[in-house]
Amino acid sequence: MDKERIKQLKLQGFLNQKNKDYFSVRVVTNSGNVNGNKMNKLVNIANEYGRGYMGFTSRMCIEIPWIHKDDVDKVKEELIKDGIRTGGTGKKLRPIVACKGTVCQHGNIDTQKIGDEIDREFYGRQFTPHKFKLGIAGCPNNCIKAQLNDLGIMGQRLSKYNEEKCVGCGLCVKACKVNAITKVGNKVVVNREECTNCGKCIDACKLGAMELEKQGAAIFIGGRFGKKYRIGDRLDGIYDVKDINKIVGIVMDYFEQHGECGERFAVMMERIGVDKVKCDIMEKIQNL
Incomplete structure:
Protein backbone atom coordinates (compact mmCIF):
# COMPACT_ATOMS: atom_id res chain seq x y z
CA MET A 1 0.00 0.00 0.00
CA ASP A 2 1.47 3.37 -1.03
CA LYS A 3 2.04 6.32 1.32
CA GLU A 4 -0.75 8.46 -0.15
CA ARG A 5 -3.30 5.69 0.42
CA ILE A 6 -2.10 5.26 4.02
CA LYS A 7 -2.38 9.03 4.56
CA GLN A 8 -5.94 9.13 3.23
CA LEU A 9 -6.96 6.15 5.34
CA LYS A 10 -5.60 7.86 8.46
CA LEU A 11 -7.86 10.84 7.80
CA GLN A 12 -10.75 8.38 7.57
CA GLY A 13 -9.87 6.79 10.92
CA PHE A 14 -7.82 3.80 9.77
CA LEU A 15 -4.38 4.08 11.37
CA ASN A 16 -1.48 1.98 10.14
CA GLN A 17 0.07 -0.08 12.96
CA LYS A 18 3.71 -0.93 13.66
CA ASN A 19 3.10 -4.06 11.64
CA LYS A 20 2.41 -2.32 8.33
CA ASP A 21 0.07 -5.05 7.13
CA TYR A 22 -2.50 -4.07 9.78
CA PHE A 23 -4.65 -1.09 10.71
CA SER A 24 -6.56 0.08 13.77
CA VAL A 25 -9.96 1.54 12.98
CA ARG A 26 -10.92 4.46 15.20
CA VAL A 27 -14.65 4.86 15.83
CA VAL A 28 -15.97 8.27 16.88
CA THR A 29 -18.57 8.13 19.68
CA ASN A 30 -21.15 10.68 20.78
CA SER A 31 -19.28 12.28 23.68
CA GLY A 32 -18.28 8.81 24.83
CA ASN A 33 -21.67 7.16 24.34
CA VAL A 34 -22.51 4.31 21.97
CA ASN A 35 -25.90 2.61 21.72
CA GLY A 36 -26.19 -1.13 22.21
CA ASN A 37 -26.83 -2.00 18.56
CA LYS A 38 -23.73 -0.16 17.36
CA MET A 39 -21.63 -1.67 20.13
CA ASN A 40 -22.78 -5.14 19.09
CA LYS A 41 -21.73 -4.33 15.52
CA LEU A 42 -18.28 -3.26 16.74
CA VAL A 43 -17.97 -6.51 18.66
CA ASN A 44 -18.76 -8.41 15.47
CA ILE A 45 -16.16 -6.39 13.52
CA ALA A 46 -13.53 -7.09 16.17
CA ASN A 47 -14.30 -10.80 16.15
CA GLU A 48 -14.52 -11.21 12.39
CA TYR A 49 -11.77 -8.90 11.16
CA GLY A 50 -9.61 -8.20 14.21
CA ARG A 51 -8.42 -10.30 17.13
CA GLY A 52 -11.58 -10.17 19.19
CA TYR A 53 -10.97 -7.07 21.30
CA MET A 54 -11.22 -3.29 21.19
CA GLY A 55 -9.90 -0.42 23.30
CA PHE A 56 -10.83 3.12 24.27
CA THR A 57 -8.76 6.19 23.44
CA SER A 58 -8.16 9.21 25.65
CA ARG A 59 -10.71 11.16 23.59
CA MET A 60 -13.47 8.60 24.10
CA CYS A 61 -13.12 6.93 20.72
CA ILE A 62 -13.15 3.16 20.27
CA GLU A 63 -10.29 1.48 18.41
CA ILE A 64 -10.35 -1.98 16.92
CA PRO A 65 -6.81 -3.11 16.05
CA TRP A 66 -5.49 -5.85 13.79
CA ILE A 67 -7.62 -5.13 10.73
CA HIS A 68 -5.67 -6.57 7.80
CA LYS A 69 -5.00 -4.16 4.94
CA ASP A 70 -6.98 -6.41 2.59
CA ASP A 71 -10.07 -6.10 4.83
CA VAL A 72 -10.05 -2.32 5.28
CA ASP A 73 -12.56 -1.60 2.52
CA LYS A 74 -14.92 -4.32 3.74
CA VAL A 75 -14.80 -2.98 7.31
CA LYS A 76 -15.34 0.56 6.08
CA GLU A 77 -18.38 -0.52 4.07
CA GLU A 78 -19.94 -2.38 7.01
CA LEU A 79 -19.46 0.53 9.39
CA ILE A 80 -20.96 3.04 6.94
CA LYS A 81 -23.96 0.77 6.42
CA ASP A 82 -24.65 0.81 10.17
CA GLY A 83 -24.17 4.55 10.53
CA ILE A 84 -20.95 4.25 12.52
CA ARG A 85 -18.48 7.12 12.12
CA THR A 86 -14.73 6.70 11.90
CA GLY A 87 -12.08 9.43 11.99
CA GLY A 88 -10.65 11.50 14.82
CA THR A 89 -7.44 12.68 13.17
CA GLY A 90 -6.25 15.63 11.10
CA LYS A 91 -6.20 19.43 11.28
CA LYS A 92 -9.75 19.91 12.50
CA LEU A 93 -11.92 19.72 15.58
CA ARG A 94 -11.09 16.36 17.14
CA PRO A 95 -13.64 14.09 18.87
CA ILE A 96 -15.23 15.96 21.76
CA LEU A 158 -22.35 30.82 41.37
CA SER A 159 -23.76 31.26 44.87
CA LYS A 160 -25.01 34.47 46.48
CA TYR A 161 -24.87 34.75 50.28
CA ASN A 162 -28.04 36.10 51.93
CA GLU A 163 -26.88 37.05 55.40
CA GLU A 164 -30.41 37.69 56.69
CA LYS A 165 -31.38 34.04 56.19
CA CYS A 166 -28.17 32.63 57.69
CA VAL A 167 -28.31 31.14 61.20
CA GLY A 168 -24.68 30.08 61.28
CA CYS A 169 -25.35 26.32 61.21
CA GLY A 170 -22.12 25.68 59.31
CA LEU A 171 -23.53 23.17 56.78
CA CYS A 172 -22.15 25.22 53.90
CA VAL A 173 -18.72 25.27 55.55
CA LYS A 174 -18.71 21.47 55.72
CA ALA A 175 -19.90 21.17 52.13
CA CYS A 176 -17.10 23.35 50.72
CA LYS A 177 -14.16 21.14 49.72
CA VAL A 178 -11.81 24.04 48.96
CA ASN A 179 -12.25 25.84 52.30
CA ALA A 180 -13.64 28.95 50.65
CA ILE A 181 -16.28 29.41 53.36
CA THR A 182 -15.43 30.13 56.98
CA LYS A 183 -17.70 30.63 59.97
CA VAL A 184 -17.38 33.94 61.82
CA GLY A 185 -19.66 34.11 64.85
CA ASN A 186 -23.16 33.22 63.73
CA LYS A 187 -22.49 34.09 60.09
CA VAL A 188 -20.17 32.93 57.32
CA VAL A 189 -17.68 34.62 55.00
CA VAL A 190 -17.14 33.47 51.41
CA ASN A 191 -13.68 33.89 49.87
CA ARG A 192 -14.50 34.43 46.21
CA GLU A 193 -10.86 34.03 45.19
CA GLU A 194 -10.89 30.46 46.50
CA CYS A 195 -14.45 29.58 45.48
CA THR A 196 -14.65 27.28 42.42
CA ASN A 197 -18.42 27.77 41.87
CA CYS A 198 -19.24 24.11 42.37
CA GLY A 199 -22.57 25.04 43.99
CA LYS A 200 -22.38 22.50 46.80
CA CYS A 201 -23.01 25.20 49.42
CA ILE A 202 -26.33 25.96 47.71
CA ASP A 203 -27.40 22.33 48.04
CA ALA A 204 -26.24 22.12 51.66
CA CYS A 205 -28.06 25.21 52.94
CA LYS A 206 -31.53 24.28 54.21
CA LEU A 207 -32.69 27.85 54.76
CA GLY A 208 -31.82 29.35 51.38
CA ALA A 209 -29.05 31.57 52.70
CA MET A 210 -26.87 30.38 49.82
CA GLU A 211 -28.85 31.32 46.75
CA LEU A 212 -28.16 30.46 43.13
CA GLU A 213 -27.08 33.69 41.44
CA LYS A 214 -26.05 32.27 38.08
Whole structure:
Protein backbone atom coordinates (compact mmCIF):
# COMPACT_ATOMS: atom_id res chain seq x y z
CA MET A 1 0.00 0.00 0.00
CA ASP A 2 1.47 3.37 -1.03
CA LYS A 3 2.04 6.32 1.32
CA GLU A 4 -0.75 8.46 -0.15
CA ARG A 5 -3.30 5.69 0.42
CA ILE A 6 -2.10 5.26 4.02
CA LYS A 7 -2.38 9.03 4.56
CA GLN A 8 -5.94 9.13 3.23
CA LEU A 9 -6.96 6.15 5.34
CA LYS A 10 -5.60 7.86 8.46
CA LEU A 11 -7.86 10.84 7.80
CA GLN A 12 -10.75 8.38 7.57
CA GLY A 13 -9.87 6.79 10.92
CA PHE A 14 -7.82 3.80 9.77
CA LEU A 15 -4.38 4.08 11.37
CA ASN A 16 -1.48 1.98 10.14
CA GLN A 17 0.07 -0.08 12.96
CA LYS A 18 3.71 -0.93 13.66
CA ASN A 19 3.10 -4.06 11.64
CA LYS A 20 2.41 -2.32 8.33
CA ASP A 21 0.07 -5.05 7.13
CA TYR A 22 -2.50 -4.07 9.78
CA PHE A 23 -4.65 -1.09 10.71
CA SER A 24 -6.56 0.08 13.77
CA VAL A 25 -9.96 1.54 12.98
CA ARG A 26 -10.92 4.46 15.20
CA VAL A 27 -14.65 4.86 15.83
CA VAL A 28 -15.97 8.27 16.88
CA THR A 29 -18.57 8.13 19.68
CA ASN A 30 -21.15 10.68 20.78
CA SER A 31 -19.28 12.28 23.68
CA GLY A 32 -18.28 8.81 24.83
CA ASN A 33 -21.67 7.16 24.34
CA VAL A 34 -22.51 4.31 21.97
CA ASN A 35 -25.90 2.61 21.72
CA GLY A 36 -26.19 -1.13 22.21
CA ASN A 37 -26.83 -2.00 18.56
CA LYS A 38 -23.73 -0.16 17.36
CA MET A 39 -21.63 -1.67 20.13
CA ASN A 40 -22.78 -5.14 19.09
CA LYS A 41 -21.73 -4.33 15.52
CA LEU A 42 -18.28 -3.26 16.74
CA VAL A 43 -17.97 -6.51 18.66
CA ASN A 44 -18.76 -8.41 15.47
CA ILE A 45 -16.16 -6.39 13.52
CA ALA A 46 -13.53 -7.09 16.17
CA ASN A 47 -14.30 -10.80 16.15
CA GLU A 48 -14.52 -11.21 12.39
CA TYR A 49 -11.77 -8.90 11.16
CA GLY A 50 -9.61 -8.20 14.21
CA ARG A 51 -8.42 -10.30 17.13
CA GLY A 52 -11.58 -10.17 19.19
CA TYR A 53 -10.97 -7.07 21.30
CA MET A 54 -11.22 -3.29 21.19
CA GLY A 55 -9.90 -0.42 23.30
CA PHE A 56 -10.83 3.12 24.27
CA THR A 57 -8.76 6.19 23.44
CA SER A 58 -8.16 9.21 25.65
CA ARG A 59 -10.71 11.16 23.59
CA MET A 60 -13.47 8.60 24.10
CA CYS A 61 -13.12 6.93 20.72
CA ILE A 62 -13.15 3.16 20.27
CA GLU A 63 -10.29 1.48 18.41
CA ILE A 64 -10.35 -1.98 16.92
CA PRO A 65 -6.81 -3.11 16.05
CA TRP A 66 -5.49 -5.85 13.79
CA ILE A 67 -7.62 -5.13 10.73
CA HIS A 68 -5.67 -6.57 7.80
CA LYS A 69 -5.00 -4.16 4.94
CA ASP A 70 -6.98 -6.41 2.59
CA ASP A 71 -10.07 -6.10 4.83
CA VAL A 72 -10.05 -2.32 5.28
CA ASP A 73 -12.56 -1.60 2.52
CA LYS A 74 -14.92 -4.32 3.74
CA VAL A 75 -14.80 -2.98 7.31
CA LYS A 76 -15.34 0.56 6.08
CA GLU A 77 -18.38 -0.52 4.07
CA GLU A 78 -19.94 -2.38 7.01
CA LEU A 79 -19.46 0.53 9.39
CA ILE A 80 -20.96 3.04 6.94
CA LYS A 81 -23.96 0.77 6.42
CA ASP A 82 -24.65 0.81 10.17
CA GLY A 83 -24.17 4.55 10.53
CA ILE A 84 -20.95 4.25 12.52
CA ARG A 85 -18.48 7.12 12.12
CA THR A 86 -14.73 6.70 11.90
CA GLY A 87 -12.08 9.43 11.99
CA GLY A 88 -10.65 11.50 14.82
CA THR A 89 -7.44 12.68 13.17
CA GLY A 90 -6.25 15.63 11.10
CA LYS A 91 -6.20 19.43 11.28
CA LYS A 92 -9.75 19.91 12.50
CA LEU A 93 -11.92 19.72 15.58
CA ARG A 94 -11.09 16.36 17.14
CA PRO A 95 -13.64 14.09 18.87
CA ILE A 96 -15.23 15.96 21.76
CA VAL A 97 -14.54 14.76 25.29
CA ALA A 98 -17.38 15.25 27.77
CA CYS A 99 -17.67 13.92 31.29
CA LYS A 100 -20.80 12.23 32.65
CA GLY A 101 -22.16 15.50 34.03
CA THR A 102 -25.55 14.79 32.45
CA VAL A 103 -26.20 12.03 34.98
CA CYS A 104 -23.48 12.61 37.59
CA GLN A 105 -24.68 14.02 40.91
CA HIS A 106 -21.99 16.72 40.69
CA GLY A 107 -22.88 17.89 37.18
CA ASN A 108 -23.84 21.56 36.83
CA ILE A 109 -24.52 21.39 33.08
CA ASP A 110 -25.81 18.80 30.62
CA THR A 111 -22.40 17.85 29.26
CA GLN A 112 -23.63 15.14 26.87
CA LYS A 113 -26.23 17.41 25.25
CA ILE A 114 -23.71 20.24 24.89
CA GLY A 115 -21.17 17.85 23.39
CA ASP A 116 -23.71 16.49 20.90
CA GLU A 117 -24.75 20.00 19.83
CA ILE A 118 -21.14 21.07 19.29
CA ASP A 119 -20.46 17.81 17.45
CA ARG A 120 -23.35 18.33 15.04
CA GLU A 121 -22.25 21.85 14.14
CA PHE A 122 -18.47 21.68 14.24
CA TYR A 123 -17.01 18.16 14.28
CA GLY A 124 -14.60 17.55 11.44
CA ARG A 125 -14.57 21.21 10.47
CA GLN A 126 -11.71 21.73 8.06
CA PHE A 127 -9.12 24.49 7.61
CA THR A 128 -7.95 24.79 11.22
CA PRO A 129 -4.18 25.37 11.22
CA HIS A 130 -3.67 22.38 13.52
CA LYS A 131 -5.77 19.90 15.46
CA PHE A 132 -8.28 21.53 17.79
CA LYS A 133 -9.31 19.75 21.00
CA LEU A 134 -12.40 20.55 23.04
CA GLY A 135 -13.33 19.22 26.48
CA ILE A 136 -16.47 19.64 28.59
CA ALA A 137 -16.40 19.25 32.37
CA GLY A 138 -19.69 19.24 34.24
CA CYS A 139 -18.24 20.79 37.39
CA PRO A 140 -14.98 22.00 38.99
CA ASN A 141 -14.05 18.40 39.86
CA ASN A 142 -12.81 18.68 36.27
CA CYS A 143 -12.54 14.98 35.48
CA ILE A 144 -11.77 15.68 31.82
CA LYS A 145 -9.23 18.46 32.55
CA ALA A 146 -10.90 21.29 30.64
CA GLN A 147 -7.88 23.61 30.90
CA LEU A 148 -5.68 21.19 28.93
CA ASN A 149 -7.79 21.53 25.78
CA ASP A 150 -7.61 24.18 23.09
CA LEU A 151 -11.09 25.10 24.27
CA GLY A 152 -12.40 23.98 27.64
CA ILE A 153 -15.90 24.27 29.09
CA MET A 154 -16.68 23.82 32.80
CA GLY A 155 -20.07 23.82 34.52
CA GLN A 156 -20.54 26.51 37.17
CA ARG A 157 -23.08 27.45 39.84
CA LEU A 158 -22.35 30.82 41.37
CA SER A 159 -23.76 31.26 44.87
CA LYS A 160 -25.01 34.47 46.48
CA TYR A 161 -24.87 34.75 50.28
CA ASN A 162 -28.04 36.10 51.93
CA GLU A 163 -26.88 37.05 55.40
CA GLU A 164 -30.41 37.69 56.69
CA LYS A 165 -31.38 34.04 56.19
CA CYS A 166 -28.17 32.63 57.69
CA VAL A 167 -28.31 31.14 61.20
CA GLY A 168 -24.68 30.08 61.28
CA CYS A 169 -25.35 26.32 61.21
CA GLY A 170 -22.12 25.68 59.31
CA LEU A 171 -23.53 23.17 56.78
CA CYS A 172 -22.15 25.22 53.90
CA VAL A 173 -18.72 25.27 55.55
CA LYS A 174 -18.71 21.47 55.72
CA ALA A 175 -19.90 21.17 52.13
CA CYS A 176 -17.10 23.35 50.72
CA LYS A 177 -14.16 21.14 49.72
CA VAL A 178 -11.81 24.04 48.96
CA ASN A 179 -12.25 25.84 52.30
CA ALA A 180 -13.64 28.95 50.65
CA ILE A 181 -16.28 29.41 53.36
CA THR A 182 -15.43 30.13 56.98
CA LYS A 183 -17.70 30.63 59.97
CA VAL A 184 -17.38 33.94 61.82
CA GLY A 185 -19.66 34.11 64.85
CA ASN A 186 -23.16 33.22 63.73
CA LYS A 187 -22.49 34.09 60.09
CA VAL A 188 -20.17 32.93 57.32
CA VAL A 189 -17.68 34.62 55.00
CA VAL A 190 -17.14 33.47 51.41
CA ASN A 191 -13.68 33.89 49.87
CA ARG A 192 -14.50 34.43 46.21
CA GLU A 193 -10.86 34.03 45.19
CA GLU A 194 -10.89 30.46 46.50
CA CYS A 195 -14.45 29.58 45.48
CA THR A 196 -14.65 27.28 42.42
CA ASN A 197 -18.42 27.77 41.87
CA CYS A 198 -19.24 24.11 42.37
CA GLY A 199 -22.57 25.04 43.99
CA LYS A 200 -22.38 22.50 46.80
CA CYS A 201 -23.01 25.20 49.42
CA ILE A 202 -26.33 25.96 47.71
CA ASP A 203 -27.40 22.33 48.04
CA ALA A 204 -26.24 22.12 51.66
CA CYS A 205 -28.06 25.21 52.94
CA LYS A 206 -31.53 24.28 54.21
CA LEU A 207 -32.69 27.85 54.76
CA GLY A 208 -31.82 29.35 51.38
CA ALA A 209 -29.05 31.57 52.70
CA MET A 210 -26.87 30.38 49.82
CA GLU A 211 -28.85 31.32 46.75
CA LEU A 212 -28.16 30.46 43.13
CA GLU A 213 -27.08 33.69 41.44
CA LYS A 214 -26.05 32.27 38.08
CA GLN A 215 -25.66 28.88 36.43
CA GLY A 216 -23.70 28.30 33.26
CA ALA A 217 -20.17 27.58 32.08
CA ALA A 218 -16.64 28.87 32.47
CA ILE A 219 -14.62 29.02 29.23
CA PHE A 220 -10.89 28.31 28.93
CA ILE A 221 -8.76 28.83 25.82
CA GLY A 222 -5.22 27.91 24.83
CA GLY A 223 -4.63 24.73 26.81
CA ARG A 224 -2.61 21.80 25.48
CA PHE A 225 -0.89 18.66 26.72
CA GLY A 226 1.76 16.35 25.32
CA LYS A 227 5.46 16.92 24.68
CA LYS A 228 4.73 20.49 25.66
CA TYR A 229 1.90 21.64 27.87
CA ARG A 230 0.09 24.82 28.79
CA ILE A 231 -2.77 25.53 31.18
CA GLY A 232 -5.59 27.34 29.40
CA ASP A 233 -6.58 30.90 30.26
CA ARG A 234 -10.05 31.52 31.60
CA LEU A 235 -12.24 34.10 29.93
CA ASP A 236 -13.92 36.45 32.39
CA GLY A 237 -17.46 35.58 33.41
CA ILE A 238 -19.90 32.69 33.44
CA TYR A 239 -21.64 32.06 30.12
CA ASP A 240 -25.15 30.87 29.34
CA VAL A 241 -25.26 27.34 27.98
CA LYS A 242 -27.42 28.52 25.07
CA ASP A 243 -24.47 30.64 23.83
CA ILE A 244 -21.82 27.90 23.94
CA ASN A 245 -22.06 26.93 20.26
CA LYS A 246 -21.69 30.58 19.25
CA ILE A 247 -18.63 30.91 21.50
CA VAL A 248 -17.10 27.77 19.99
CA GLY A 249 -17.64 29.27 16.55
CA ILE A 250 -15.99 32.55 17.57
CA VAL A 251 -12.92 30.79 18.97
CA MET A 252 -12.53 28.46 15.98
CA ASP A 253 -13.01 31.32 13.50
CA TYR A 254 -10.30 33.28 15.31
CA PHE A 255 -7.96 30.28 15.07
CA GLU A 256 -8.62 29.87 11.35
CA GLN A 257 -8.05 33.58 10.70
CA HIS A 258 -4.96 34.15 12.85
CA GLY A 259 -3.25 30.78 13.29
CA GLU A 260 -0.35 29.75 11.09
CA CYS A 261 -0.25 26.36 9.39
CA GLY A 262 0.99 23.71 11.84
CA GLU A 263 0.53 26.00 14.84
CA ARG A 264 -1.53 24.98 17.88
CA PHE A 265 -3.94 27.48 19.40
CA ALA A 266 -1.68 27.87 22.45
CA VAL A 267 1.32 28.72 20.28
CA MET A 268 -0.75 31.24 18.35
CA MET A 269 -1.77 32.91 21.63
CA GLU A 270 1.82 33.23 22.75
CA ARG A 271 2.89 34.60 19.36
CA ILE A 272 0.13 37.22 19.14
CA GLY A 273 -0.06 37.92 22.86
CA VAL A 274 -2.27 36.19 25.41
CA ASP A 275 -4.02 39.37 26.54
CA LYS A 276 -4.72 40.50 22.98
CA VAL A 277 -6.23 37.15 21.97
CA LYS A 278 -8.41 37.11 25.08
CA CYS A 279 -9.54 40.69 24.50
CA ASP A 280 -10.28 40.06 20.81
CA ILE A 281 -12.37 36.99 21.60
CA MET A 282 -14.13 38.61 24.57
CA GLU A 283 -15.11 41.56 22.39
CA LYS A 284 -16.74 39.25 19.85
CA ILE A 285 -18.53 37.30 22.59
CA GLN A 286 -19.91 40.48 24.14
CA ASN A 287 -21.46 41.35 20.78
CA LEU A 288 -23.50 38.14 20.66
